[in-house]
Amino acid sequence: MGHFYEEADEFHKLLTDRGFIDDIYKSIQQSDKGDTVVTALEILKKTNKMPIIPKSPESGDASRFFRQLADQTLEDEDYRNAFDLYNQAVRCAPKDSSHTMLEAYFGRSRLHFATGTCPGACIADIEKCLAWKNTVIESKLKKMKAISQRKLKAIPTLPQNSFFDNFFNIADRERHPKVPSVSRSVDFVVENGLPKVVAAKNIPAGALVALETAYVGHLDAQNELRACHFCHAFTLNLIPCDNCRYILFCSEKCKKLCWEEYHNVECHIIHIHDLITAHRPVYPLTVNAAIKLKNKCSWEEFKSISFDLGLEEMTSSLINEVYDVNNKVSILRCNKNKHFVFGQTYNAVFIYAFYIHYLESVPSFFPREPKAKDEAIRALGRVLVHLHEATGHILRIRNSAKDAMSDAITSAHERNYSLYSFTGKLKHSCDPNLYVVGLNNKVALIALKPIKTGEELTISYFGHWHENVSRKRPLEMFYMSEIICRCRVCVEEWSVLNLRAAKMSEQQKQIYKKWNQLKCAHYLDMVDCSVMYRESFNCLNAFHNLANTKEHKEVFDEMRRIILVLQYEFTNNCTVLVEFKSNVLQLRSAE
Template identity: 30%
Template sequence: MWLTNFHSLKSSNNIDTERKVYNALESDDLADIVMTALEILNLQTKCANKFIPQEEISMYKSEISSTIYREQGNNHFNNKEYKAALELYNKALMFAPVNSRAMALAYSNRSAILFKVNLFELCISDIEKSLAAECPSHIITKLQNRREAAEKNVGLYIYQYDDVIKNYAQNYFDVKQHQQIPYANIDVRLLDGEVKVTARSSIHSGKVITYEEPYMMTSITDNRLVLCHYCYKFVPNLIPCQNCCDVLYCSEDCKDLSFKEYHEIECKIMNFIELTEYEGVIHSLIFRTALKMKYGSSWNDFIKASKLMGSERIKSSNIETLNFTNKFSILCASENKPFIYGKKFNTSFVFAKLIQHLDKSRLFFPQSGKQKAMRAFARIMMHLYLYASVRKLYPYSFDAFLKLHLLVRVPSFGIYTFASKLNYSCKPNCLLISLNRKTYYIAIRNIKPGDELIVSDELFPDTDCKISAQDYNYVCDCLANKDQTSRDHISSEQKLYYNNLDIDNLITLGKDEKISFIFETTAKALDVLGDVPGSDEYKKVYRLFRFCLGALEFTQTESIFISPDMN
């Protein structure tokens, strides 16, 4: 829509407006281009589409819409396509008016799926919610019978590793935090206005370096119907927002926290936030990050923070660059990135549209000093979009149907105070894993004192470099991007070590009682092969190491996934 608006002005020979846009792009103040785009949008709004008043949004909660999605879910349920049915029942809940007949029926039908996949406690919870709503009398007896059957089976059919592995995993992920900074084995240096995170002492492969909670997370639209909108756990029995038809939560606690931090405002304009493509997802992530940053701050503090970002903020406080208790630490992102003008122009209209809707809702910006507040919000969103690093995570989850743990290959995206300071590489020495609202940093090569910590967003090390200017604002100078082979050749000593490892035999030992042994064995092997991460030998060891790490994750995870190929 923004492109249509801009082209229409251009075709009308509005040279002054065009010149204003180019001047704003050249401005050092990131707010200028967004506010210029807002002027264009406001002019177009007067001539074209009108803003939809907030009071009209509630009309989207509809028993008719909820019934349509529920009936579509019934078709999939009858065909034993339980994942598709679950998503449609969740969508039916999103559109159902609070405590309505449609809501009771959606909970009732979803409880049938949970019973089928042996998630009996969750099944009982859904039955209780259905009975508490406007439950039709003709299904009450059926629900009571299902609840009685579920109660008899609670605790059965749940796949679990033995207590030895569970205790091993619990100890593995139990990292004590430093009182001031939770990174006791890490040094932070400032070099030419940029943060360099290096190891203070040797860190062996497999060691947990540290962990942190994401400042903000999001996921692609495909996950919206199976993920909590706040903690991003995969949970089959999600509950809907009572106002909008776009988000679900795993608990009342997550819903309350989400409303406090960002969703109370976001909820009012969800219909105007596009989540259809990768860029739309990132725009939503940035928008919610800015909302959370404003939460609990006065507008004066928020405006002040917007004027001290990037390298200048980094220089102002070394500790702040890692202190995740300081919400404005997110703004410590270096501006030393090329290829920004196209993204800056395109995104300015997206952020301007969001500000336009926030302004017309009259519930966010102050009436006194509104222009300064709008400029600060625009400035922070644009800075985060252009310079803050967004991390991609692939969580492990429990598959309720297959009764095993698996890697969910549809990623979530997060903004972090610490992880955003780490550089990318196609040959990383750190792995990021997501576990119950925490992100752990695991060494996957022997990191020597003074070595920089480097991460990758890819699932597995690969000879084909995935780093591109479009995604990361720079081009990797590795051999893969020079059309040359990037395969590492191992030495004769490494080859002998690898052969003695007998990796194929280790794979066959991948049972519960052997997980810790295989994990420690492969971690040591990653140390030995760490200087040849592009070799086939390293990658084969790494995949087995990652499988074992996934097993440890699984024993501690609270995520539950239902596979799409159930029958």
């Protein structure tokens, strides 16, 4: 069986012909979605449509194939693809075959040595290789290590910059007492029976309002060979899972934390993620969120939680139960007010039935006693469908990383996905007052404009309109985020391709002139980044009535460029994005 979505019409016809379509429609209309998932599970078994998806075994032959292909690609100086292929070789090498693991790590160390730009990464892989005590290549490894150590020592130590070092930090005394991931400048009120997030005091433009870690995250398929499965850090020294050949981690610490949160179960079913969901991130996100919740409690407590879902639970819950990621039920407390959910639920219950079928084979996951197992399956189905229908919007996170080849700091790679207990429940606006900054599996929220006391906090789930040039923004926004928006950005079809001319007052002209002078001085290293950051936000504030103009976008882009550097300084992300050495030379000659 291919992706469920590839065969949806054929499957629907089968259900109609066999008389099952009414059963599933009636079950979807029931309030208890645990029964709906069980109905879907029974239908799949009766129709013999349960997919058989074998795991890809660890294979020395497969690892050697990818390593040999990487060797050839490295010889052709196609560094980006060589990096991906070496990581593929590392990922699928048998963990009990030291020789195959050695070949994969040695190949990757050769890549780092050939580029010469990241001696620290080269040394890290060489030390792994030396630990296997292979006398054939030991002398070569030691020579490579000595040369890399000299290069590492030659890299100048940059002076510490307090602006960079302390920017993404909320002091303990400034944290909200109930939701520690946000500052005391945030307040929670109830309006029309629903919680609402507002400013507790006047918030100046450029201020850090929140720093939140994801409840769970999911890498884009393009980043699976370049970033950590758990924290989403981009690193040159990824290591594999000890038990499956599908994911990579940045460190032993992340490997351990991920195992404790959800990978101890996910490891058994990870091979079905893409094969039945067509790379739709909502499914691995909701499944891993449910597993994480289950790992934090017994089946009895999980069953009890599964009945306490819905809008009434959100309105009656404590603030920390709704917005604090450290509270295990916070991911469930959502406003179940999405559009056109019936068709989505129809597709979703069958996919979650697939997952439950495979979870039944995970040792010790479900209770053994038949009645307890049935209740556990229904509870899990209840939670999964609730998360699918009601969870906060999925955030597509744009991270910053340094390209190991060109040394350029960029956000050119694909975005990743995460669920957030606080950020994912904020109101959407195409012209938001908060800007979402990706920090691997964290997000920082920065005030994009001055926010008055009592004003509702908003973000854009589709990216700020300055950064999204799509002419079909409303349609794509609904398709990707299920948001129906009729704001002036969408209605008037604002676009960076069609900016209007600014009509500035004399005061605005003076502010813009000062900003341009500072910008020139900044590029000559005569003005500190912190000054440029502050003045860019002052200028954006002065241009509050000049949205959709060339000048407004110019200031926004400069602000974004500084934030890009702040992102990199916080995450220290590094990957290989430029394909060929010739491209690197062209980039450097153009600088």
